[in-house]
Amino acid sequence: MNPVLLPLLGGILIGLASAVLLLFHGRIAGISGITGGLLSPAPADVGWRVAFLGGLAVGGVLLAVFRPESLGPPVLTSVGATLAAGLLVGFGTRLGGGCTSGHGVCGLARGSKRSLVATLTFMATAALTVFISRHVLGGAS
Amino acid sequence: MKSLITLSVAGLAGVLFALGLGLGGMTDPAKVVGFLDVAGRWDPSLAFVMAGALGTYALLRPLILRRTRPVLAERFPPPPQAAVDGRLVSGAALFGIGWGMSGYCPGPALVSLPVGGTTVLLFVGAMLVGMGAFRAWEAVRSARMMRQPG
Numbered sequence: 001m002n003p004v005l006l007p008l009l010g011g012i013l014i015g016l017a018s019a020v021l022l023l024f025h026g027r028i029a030g031i032s033g034i035t036g037g038l039l040s041p042a043p044a045d046v047g048w049r050v051a052f053l054g055g056l057a058v059g060g061v062l063l064a065v066f067r068p069e070s071l072g073p074p075v076l077t078s079v080g081a082t083l084a085a086g087l088l089v090g091f092g093t094r095l096g097g098g099c100t101s102g103h104g105v106c107g108l109a110r111g112s113k114r115s116l117v118a119t120l121t122f123m124a125t126a127a128l129t130v131f132i133s134r135h136v137l138g139g140a141s
Numbered sequence: 142m143k144s145l146i147t148l149s150v151a152g153l154a155g156v157l158f159a160l161g162l163g164l165g166g167m168t169d170p171a172k173v174v175g176f177l178d179v180a181g182r183w184d185p186s187l188a189f190v191m192a193g194a195l196g197t198y199a200l201l202r203p204l205i206l207r208r209t210r211p212v213l214a215e216r217f218p219p220p221p222q223a224a225v226d227g228r229l230v231s232g233a234a235l236f237g238i239g240w241g242m243s244g245y246c247p248g249p250a251l252v253s254l255p256v257g258g259t260t261v262l263l264f265v266g267a268m269l270v271g272m273g274a275f276r277a278w279e280a281v282r283s284a285r286m287m288r289q290p291g
Contacts, residue, residue: 018158054155
């Protein structure tokens with residue numbers, strides 16, 4: 001399908017889902033925050049967090065059934081690099097108070113300066129990481 | 142009854158969010174890396190995911206905040222007051238490195254979890270360990286601050 005319309009439609013769905021969470025629960029749809037909130041010693045409001053994350057998983061199954069091509073194979077193959085990347089994403093999103101959804105969508109949409117700085121920072125280091133791994137170390141073409 | 146509605150709405154929002162990520166292309170790590178590869182054959186299509194999400198949420202948010210309270214909760218969250226600091230920048234920087242390495246940010250990784258095989262399982266496991274490590278680090282740090290005020 002159209003390389004512009006489909007991503008745009010996907011984005012609109014993400015925006016709608018985030019709006020539903022704000023309208024009904026008064027919550028910010030930050031995936032790392034929703035997940036990380038479950039790891040506290042005495043997790044508060046477990047219910048909606050688990051329900052939302054369960055919804056993500058159900059969505060994954062629906063995609064696998066109806067649109068399997070949308071779930072591309074991982075680009076990392078080595079176990080060590082996969083674990084390192086996961087650790088960085090987990091620790092980094094909690095230290096920085098958000099990820100692509102919390103800072104990149106919800107934060108930017110309310111004009112937060114923190115979220116703008118965070119988004120520019122993780123975009124920059126992500127692009128730099130891809131540049132180094134692809135064009136300096138020369139993995140994939 | 143109310144709690145059942147609360148859970149259903151949150152679950153439905155999760156499904157919708159996942160479908161948006163999937164249709165938009167965010168659950169294809171090669172596509173994400175292609176978007177981040179500005180020096181190579183740059184694939185800008187994921188910018189439209191961000192534009193669509195940002196535009197929709199920015200449009201609906203002020204309408205929602207006209208209400209005095211959320212439909213199923215007591216109050217809307219106060220906007221965070223924290224300033225831009227070293228934690229924000231270094232956390233975002235570390236996250237970006239992991240995102241660039243794997244092509245997975247937390248949402249797409251969780252969406253891919255039930256069907257993504259060993260790599261996604263390892264990634265999400267390590268991500269949860271990383272989040273737990275942050276919590277432990279913060280607990281140690283605040284205990285130390287308490288012992289040595291100022």
